[in-house]
Amino acid sequence: MNETFQLDGSAVPFEPGQTVMQAALAAGRYIPHLCYHPEFKPHGSCKLCTVKVNGRTVASCTMPAEGGLDVESEIEELNALRRSLVQMLFAEGNHFCPSCEKSGNCVLQALGYDLEVHATGFRHLYPDRPLDASHPDILLDFNRCILCELCVRASSEVDGKNVFALSGRGITKHLIVNAESGKLSDTNIALTDKAMQVCPVGVILPKRVGFSVSIGERRYDQRPISAQALDDAPRQTDASGNCAACEGTP
Amino acid sequence: MTDINDKLETAAHPEKLRRVAIDPVSRVEGHGKVTLLLDEDDRVHQVRLHIVEFRGFEKFIQGRPYWEAPVMVQRLCGICPVSHHLAASKAMDMIVGATLTPTAEKIRRLMHYGQILQSHALHFFHLCSPDLLFGFDSEMSKRNIVGIAAAYPEIAKQGVLLRKFGQEVIRITAGKRIHGTGSIPGGVNKNVSIEERDYLLNDVEQIVAWSRESVGIAKQLFEQNLDLYNDFGRFDAHTLNLVRADGALDLYHGGLRARDMNGGTLFDHYDYSHYWDVIFEDVKPWSYMKFPFLRSLGPETGWYRVGPLTRVAQCDFIPSPLAEVQRKEFLAFNGGSAAGATLGFHWARMIEMLHAAEVIQDLLHDTDLQGNDLVSKGERQERGVGVIEAPRGTLIHHYKVDENDQIVRCNLIVSTTHNNQAMNEAIRQVARQYIDGRKLTEGLLNHIEVAIRAFDPCLSCATHALGKMPLEVELLDAGGARVDVLTRSSDGSFCSAS
Numbered sequence: 001m002n003e004t005f006q007l008d009g010s011a012v013p014f015e016p017g018q019t020v021m022q023a024a025l026a027a028g029r030y031i032p033h034l035c036y037h038p039e040f041k042p043h044g045s046c047k048l049c050t051v052k053v054n055g056r057t058v059a060s061c062t063m064p065a066e067g068g069l070d071v072e073s074e075i076e077e078l079n080a081l082r083r084s085l086v087q088m089l090f091a092e093g094n095h096f097c098p099s100c101e102k103s104g105n106c107v108l109q110a111l112g113y114d115l116e117v118h119a120t121g122f123r124h125l126y127p128d129r130p131l132d133a134s135h136p137d138i139l140l141d142f143n144r145c146i147l148c149e150l151c152v153r154a155s156s157e158v159d160g161k162n163v164f165a166l167s168g169r170g171i172t173k174h175l176i177v178n179a180e181s182g183k184l185s186d187t188n189i190a191l192t193d194k195a196m197q198v199c200p201v202g203v204i205l206p207k208r209v210g211f212s213v214s215i216g217e218r219r220y221d222q223r224p225i226s227a228q229a230l231d232d233a234p235r236q237t238d239a240s241g242n243c244a245a246c247e248g249t250p
Numbered sequence: 251m252t253d254i255n256d257k258l259e260t261a262a263h264p265e266k267l268r269r270v271a272i273d274p275v276s277r278v279e280g281h282g283k284v285t286l287l288l289d290e291d292d293r294v295h296q297v298r299l300h301i302v303e304f305r306g307f308e309k310f311i312q313g314r315p316y317w318e319a320p321v322m323v324q325r326l327c328g329i330c331p332v333s334h335h336l337a338a339s340k341a342m343d344m345i346v347g348a349t350l351t352p353t354a355e356k357i358r359r360l361m362h363y364g365q366i367l368q369s370h371a372l373h374f375f376h377l378c379s380p381d382l383l384f385g386f387d388s389e390m391s392k393r394n395i396v397g398i399a400a401a402y403p404e405i406a407k408q409g410v411l412l413r414k415f416g417q418e419v420i421r422i423t424a425g426k427r428i429h430g431t432g433s434i435p436g437g438v439n440k441n442v443s444i445e446e447r448d449y450l451l452n453d454v455e456q457i458v459a460w461s462r463e464s465v466g467i468a469k470q471l472f473e474q475n476l477d478l479y480n481d482f483g484r485f486d487a488h489t490l491n492l493v494r495a496d497g498a499l500d501l502y503h504g505g506l507r508a509r510d511m512n513g514g515t516l517f518d519h520y521d522y523s524h525y526w527d528v529i530f531e532d533v534k535p536w537s538y539m540k541f542p543f544l545r546s547l548g549p550e551t552g553w554y555r556v557g558p559l560t561r562v563a564q565c566d567f568i569p570s571p572l573a574e575v576q577r578k579e580f581l582a583f584n585g586g587s588a589a590g591a592t593l594g595f596h597w598a599r600m601i602e603m604l605h606a607a608e609v610i611q612d613l614l615h616d617t618d619l620q621g622n623d624l625v626s627k628g629e630r631q632e633r634g635v636g637v638i639e640a641p642r643g644t645l646i647h648h649y650k651v652d653e654n655d656q657i658v659r660c661n662l663i664v665s666t667t668h669n670n671q672a673m674n675e676a677i678r679q680v681a682r683q684y685i686d687g688r689k690l691t692e693g694l695l696n697h698i699e700v701a702i703r704a705f706d707p708c709l710s711c712a713t714h715a716l717g718k719m720p721l722e723v724e725l726l727d728a729g730g731a732r733v734d735v736l737t738r739s740s741d742g743s744f745c746s747a748s
Contacts, residue, residue: 098321098322098325098429099314099318099321099322099325101317101318101321130313131313131314131315131656133315133654133655133656134654139315139655207315207655208317208346208435208655209317210315210317210318210434210435211317211320211321211431211434211439212434212439212625213439214425214431214432214439214440215424215425215426215430215431215432216425217440
């Protein structure tokens, strides 16, 4: 690990094959992100991790680290764009933090606080997305889906089940489950699945847990998401494939 | 009672009368107004309090998972969210078949009595004391808590610190001062640590002492203005409240007690899980708020009064020594006249605040608060009812939950709704006493708001609002044309267009 690139003016070492995001996190340097998860292949869809590399904007989670790169991340221009992306996600779904059981453990909410998103800024779309409460132990609240596909990747790559997929295009794109009835109860999902642990927002929830963790004890009550990421670095899986810093796990 | 209804609720030819509207009688959770119908000689023919109580909660909670309800429905209110939080939790206890552990029940009680303390302090000191200490038609620019702080700094300070202490009790038990999450179906999500207990114990003796002094202020006001306080907006009413199994005042749990206006018992220790067998709701075309009534008496005469005045007057005793002494004095005063007076609400409210302070003090010495057995559950049920005595009165939450854990039906009867007809009666009496035949002024109209404030801090909160809440009163002729308009501007000044 002799090669380095520059991140906001200071050197970050990297190993061959690492992305800019992986190297930065391993070095304890935080770049805001939402759809990136260390246990899965980079997805590059949420664009929260966009950085400037030698003056060009790229997704840091998919950008291979190279020696001599000049990466800019913590600059107002990019944070303003990130703020707008988070605002659009809030406007696109139905995110009612005051009564959401994921509050305090939600990556979207934590990013909103960290990026100082004080208002939605866009007209709310208020989509009609009924809940799927058909499964005896698992609730799906599609109102909060941000289409990060972490559950799709986890179910496919780790659980080997393909319970989730995205359907439709553009503004009609939405999360579906792999059952003719369209009901989660007719899939083979289980509470122990990896797909149950990775949702960064409050879509995939174990039933009857609710607000069992008190205010003050929740993940992002303690420290902002940027500080949590620094605490958790290096974000690498252990021998059994578990990630201690898994964002979606309270 | 019926006499008032006949004369002031339905005017024979309303189209021929002048309409005066106090609009908005604004408040935290919605929009209310008072309309007066006056003839050419300014005689009052009809008085109505209209409250846009429609919040939609009963509808948009449908489909949500039941464990979300205690956190969601508390957003009904920013003054007494704990009451909704706990009433919904009690309903959900029934849904999950839980019998609370001693730790869970005591922490919930602590939370609730913290709520009572802070809400009663807010109501008396911040919202009503300007009327009571300065006079109902005193200079409007001073009739607020800032004016109180200037004229009576010690009283204002005690009011602020009493409320602060109550909010701290809530923060420690619920996680936040407003809209916490501490109570969950079947129990609570945290206990009270030794450090948290000691933090509250540091101040609790002072809080009890100040609460005792507050009862003295309320009593003194009544004594010094006996005729005014006795007669202002006075009317007879049936009553409804919760009482403990032994008849004691209990604001967290008990059975329903209803008495007629002569003190006769209509039902007692009634299991509230079937409240619909004794209470029904009527609908009137001129208000969004329903009119609950006691089924045995029917919709015309079955309306009733809830809240501190009812609770203190109708319980058999208060199970804390200092407040019990005050209750006895309250009932014995002037032959018991305060127990039926609209402004007696304030005195009773301060007695309850003292009781809350004593309960908090006792609970803080109970080691069950540090227990770790926080949640229980039993056989799942389809229907859950939670009833609690909120600061302003009896609060009913009723839910039906399907096999997928989704709420399919919700009915909420809040304190303001229980008191709907009673508040109408109070302002009718005030209108007859003070407005009939006189030229309208801001001071006279404030008399109506003083009567509303005796019942409901949510209305009074916004109408005071440090003089910033705009108030517009229109005078219309029989054809609906505007004759005059009185406007209260954001700086508190009140001016006429004519």
